[in-house]
Amino acid sequence: MENNNKITEDANSKSLFPANETDRELYSIPANSGWFSWDAIHEIERNSLKDFFDGSSVSRTPKIYKEYRDFIICKYREDPSRRLSFTEVRKSLIGDVTFLYGVFVFLENWGLINFGVSSASRRSSSSSSLLFFDGEDERGGKVRFEERPPNGVRVVSGPYSSKVVSSSDVGDAVESAFKLPPLASYSDVFGDLMRFRGSVCGNCGEECSSVSEKVFSIIVYDDSGIRRICRFKQEIVLTVSPRDESANTDQESTVMCLKCCKIGSSGETNGGDDYKFKDSKDRSDNQGADFWSEAETLLLLESVSRHGDDWDLVAQNVQTKNKFDCIARLIQLPFGEPLLAELMANSIKESVNDRHSISGTDNNEQVQCTPVESPKILKKETENGDLMGEMEQVDDEHSENPPLKRRCVASVKEAGGSLMKQKELNLRVAHSLLSAAILATAVSPNIAAAAAEAALTALRDDIQFGMEEVFMGEMHNDTALLECYSSNDEPGRDANVVEFETGEQNALSETSEDKPAKPSVSLAFQIRAAAATALGAAAAHAKILADQEEREIEHLVATVIETQLRKLHSKIKHFEELGLIMEREYSLIQEIKESVVTERINTLQHFMKAGISRWKDNTAVRSFTSSVS
């Protein structure tokens, strides 16, 4: 469960916690209660409390249930640190106590009330702190301790007005680590995103069910140290707008649920093919700010080749664009397209060009993705090598990367006419690989991973097309990506990551937009499969790099430690030697002392024997005797 959600989580969490929202009062609820919403009654509630929904009595209607529910939750949230008891609740609610108790127990079991207030520590726990961090923090090592919110905070349910998330928020949101007081409902945290909730299918009038839910989790450590995963869903509505937008500029684009679109009941005048899916998040990405003129692109390429991955310098050179734009643009560049055109001039024109709107000159903005046989997905690692070889030709032209071995040059050339298509597919994979690989080599592993991941998120949105190949690829990628994340250690890069995401998503969603128009659906699947493969390979590459780095660091640390140890050892030895020397000297001194004493005694005896008492010397003798005694 967690693994599945991990990817979407990271893609979304950044946009979900804008920095300016930190003053909002939040409550946390357990992961499995993510379905809860103030505005609606969920299926779980219907199933668990059937009595309120089977119309068996006037005293039990959905409206009354909702009133009960909202009252109980509000009551609890007046003071979340205190355990709310049923007896307290029932005095203020009209209704059969048994059913009230049912609602109460239901809410308690789902953690919507009395969550984190263990019955054992009703009162004492109120001052204990909870530890929260989201996926971002987990990787970056940023951990926030959050005291419980002040008592008396009350969350009032209300309709959430709908507004559009522009991707410009995304940038602000990057660095904000979010805070979560103990109890938060989905709508409290993501009220802004709930604006989609109200969208109604333009065709069938139902509440839009084509909302694809993105789930992300928040890991919460409660006072008993138990790790809980909170899952929240972000809902993204697929906006369906008429294909020919220029012709319909005066007409408002309609939101239609997927159901309608699939059935093809989208109206008498329009066939289902005239609509394309649009991730509403991406809408703003296509706007003027992101438009790159040819001159700008050239400037970018030039400065990249000069300054490498020093993006500040690159951006300075390009002037009209900022750092993130430059990075995003570079990923999107269809490297090697000219070469391709030369190589495949004939076959492309004949077989593909008419079918794929993605080939040719008009797709400078897109990452090229092409079909690949499914077995290849599983062999990403090896394929990666092959394709890298192919890509290098492309590389040389753009002098983007230091040239590597030209391993597979021959393989491109030997491609016969019948294999042409297959070959072309490979090359297209190579493009996406190249862009990912450039990231991996020129930028840093985590950025490449983020780009790949973002693209995967986009792919995931299309899962309803039911392509198992991509699934396979994703499964594979998930692990690689997760591992990549573990090596993410530069919070400062996060901004870049987001930019990449938007860039990649943009590119990918553009490709997917084209799909419904195509006659062959399987081709679309294959294209996605190819994209997944390419990104997977990039991720794998990024992971390898990360691993290498890690190993290197480990090695260096080990060396340092070893040196220090050696130093210590030599010092100890030195001190031991010194000790020995001191001892020897000490014994020597002792001997000398002894010999001096005996000499004195001898001298004294000599004096005695001689019997000479020279009074002059008396003092000397006396001093001798005194010193001896």
Add this chain to the structure above:
Amino acid sequence: MKSLAAGASKQGIKLFRIPTAENLVPIRLDLEVDGQRYKDGFTWNPSDPDSEVVVFAKRTVKDLKLPPTFITHIAQSIQTQLMDFRSLEGQEMYTADKIVPLKLDIRVNNTVIRDQFLWDLNNFDSDPEEFARTLCKDLDIRDAEVAPAVAVAIREQLYEIAVQSVASARETRISKKGRRGAEHVSSSKGSGIALDLVKLFGGKSSVIRKRKEWDLYEPIVDLLSNEEVETLDAREERNAR
């Protein structure tokens, strides 16, 4: 239980039983033999064999060290109460949408509880024992005897109302008014005067009680000192005589 409820739910006519999940009969004992008084309340499963009654009586007498003459009295009392209950079994009772306010005013040892709440007679999944346990837990009542006493008190009231609804169902059949029976139910006297559901739960009003009414429906618990208990006991004894 479910099938029973589903089978006859059309017009709110059901076979007589205690309108709770478990069909347990509240038994109230209040006996005085040879100057010794024995008061107790508990529930009895009517599907248990009757031989259990005597066994229970014997054990109770032994446990409470009562004189053996109590055995027959206890057994007899339980038996008659069970007979009363069984005489109603098999009859129909009218239970359409009926929510009654139940009132508690009981004293168990040193604890006095006064409470009021609504109870749905049509809910055959209710559990007075669970309710009582929750009540005691929430109010932090330590005395283990309180919860069963509360449950028995609830069951007694439900039992009484159920008996009334049997009568009203009979009335309905006789008067052949069929669906108009609700009027009879509401007009019948007793502690369980059904509430006007449409007024309470209908579109306009909120199910959240008015703030001034909260105190009415809030349990009040008093812990009495031993002297108070003694005086109360003495007064009750006087009243009984």
